[in-house]
Amino acid sequence: MNIFVLMKRTFDTEEKITISGGKINEDGAEFIINPYDEYAIEEAIRVRDAHGGEVTVITVGTEESEKQLRTALAMGADKAVLINIEDDIENGDQFTTAKILAEYLKDKDADLILGGNVAIDGGSGQVGPRVAELLNIPYVTTITKLEIDGTKVVVTRDVEGDSEVIETSLPLLVTAQQGLNEPRYPSLPGIMKAKKKPLNELELDDLDLDEDDVEAKTKTIEIYLPAKKEAGKVLSGELADQVKELVHLLHTEAKVV
C-alpha cells in the first residue's frame, strides 16, 4: 500500500506566545510535530505493518522542518519529502499549501493519505479536505478508528462527541482525531536508522509551479495577544459561605446564571 502523511511543524503546546514586529516570536521556542499529525504518522505505520507498503511523510515548510521529518522517520516512516518554499513564498495560506501538496501527490498513486484534523497553530483544519478535493478522492475528517479490508474501508469519525461509522473505499484521505491511537516514541535504533532513510527536498520549480499559481487568497493584517485578565477574586471564609457568595456573585455581579 502506498501511504502518505501530511505533516506540519508547530510550536510546542506548552510554549507561551509572544509577538515582536507584528509577528509571532519564534526565538527560542520549541517546535514539535503537530500533535494531530503524530496520530496520523502512527496510524500510517500501523497500516503499513498490517498491509505492507511504504509510508512517505511530506511537509511544506523550510529547512527547519527537517528535524520533525527525521522524527517521523525515527518513528518508523520509510521516506520523507520536504517541499521547501522558503525562497519562493512569503505569505502562503491554506489554498497555497493544499495546491502544493496536491501537485506533488497527483501522480503518486496514493492509496491512503493521512493528516491531522487541525494544526494547533493556524487552527484552520482546511488542508486535508482541500487536498482530497484537488485529487478528486473521498475524505473523512476527525477519525478515531480505521479498518481496511482490500480496498474497502470502515472509518469511525468523531462528530462533536458522537461517533459516525462510515463506509468508503481506497484511495482515501483521512484526518486524525485524538483517540485514534497512542503515538510511539522513536526508539534509539529507530533514531539511528532514520539518519540513513531518504529525505528528499523539492522546491516549487520541481513541481512545475510558479509563485503565481499558489498565491494566497487571504492575508493576515494584524496579529495580537488577548487582553490580559485582571486577577480574580479568591473567596475566603467558611466553605458554605464561600459557595453562597459565589452563586450570588455569578447571579448579580457576573450575571451569567
Added chain:
Amino acid sequence: MSRKVLVLGEIRDGQLRNVSFEAIAAGKIVAEGGEVIGVLLGESVSALGAELIQYGADRVVVVENEKLKQYTSDGYAQALLAVIDQEKPEALVFGHTALGKDLSPKVAAKLSSGLISDATAVEIAGGNVVFTRPIYSGKAFEKKIVTDGLIFATVRPNNIAPLEKDESRTGEVSSLSVEIKDLRTIIKDVIRKATEGVDLSEAKVVVAGGRGVKSAEGFEPLKELAAVLGGAVGASRGACDAEYCDYSLQIGQTGKVVTPDLYIACGISGAIQHLAGMSNSKVIVAINKDPEANIFKVADYGIVGDLFEVVPMLTEEFKKLKVHS
C-alpha cells in the same frame, strides 16, 4: 459595497442550530446592505426556512433530497454548489461546527477560493471585510481579509450575537431540485455518546474536571452541577489521559476550544495547554485544593477547597437559585 451572501443553515435533530442564526448575523455585516440568503439542505427541511428569515435572512433556498438526509461531504457539496451556481453570491458563511469544518474546505477547493475558518468576529474596516480569529488555540488572535475572489468564512459558535428574532419578518422560501449522485462515503451508524444533550462547543455553561477528579465516578458531581445549569461537562488532558473520561470531552490546545459564558474548572491545575482551550470564556470559576494552582491566575472567582465538598454544595445552591428566580 453591498454583497450577496449565502449562509448555510445547519439542522440537528430537526431544529436549526444557534450557530446558524449567528452566521446570519455575520452574513448581514458582510453583506453591507446586500441580500442575505439562507440555504437549507436535507430531506424535508423547508418548514425551517421561515425561522432563518425571522433571524434576519432575506430569503431562503432549500434543496430537498433523500440523499441529503444525513450529512456527507459529497452530497452537501453537490447541493450547495448548485445553489451557488444559481445565486452567484459574493460571500459564503457557515458555522464552524463539525459539519462546517468538514464541508467548507471542500467547497473552497472546488471554487479555488480562500477560506477564513473559525472567525470570532467580523467587521467592515478600511473598506475591507475583516475577520478576527484565534490562532494557537486562542493564545493569540489574527485579523484576516480575503484578497482574491469569494469571501468565505466559518464562524465559531457562541461568539457573534444573533439578531433578535422578529416573527413579523417574512420572505420567500424557494426550492431548487438537484440530482445527488456518486456518494463516496456512506454513514452506516451513528453512536450517540455526546454530553447528554448539550454540545460542549455550543454550551453556555461548561463544568470541567481535571486530575483532581481522581476517577470516572468522580465526574458524577460535575455532571449533576452541569445538569442543574443546563451546561456540558468537559475535561482537561490530564483527566482524559488518566482515562477518567472520553477524549471527546477534552478541552485545550489539543481537544476542543470553548468560549462559554461560564466555565467552572474543578480540580484543574491550569496547564498552558488547557488554558488555551478555555481562557476566552466570559467568566471563569476555579475550584482547587492548591491555592498556588495556575488556574487561579485566569479565574474571575476562585474557591480554594476540595471539589468533592464544593461542587455538591454549589449544585444545591444553584438549585435554590433556580427555584427563587
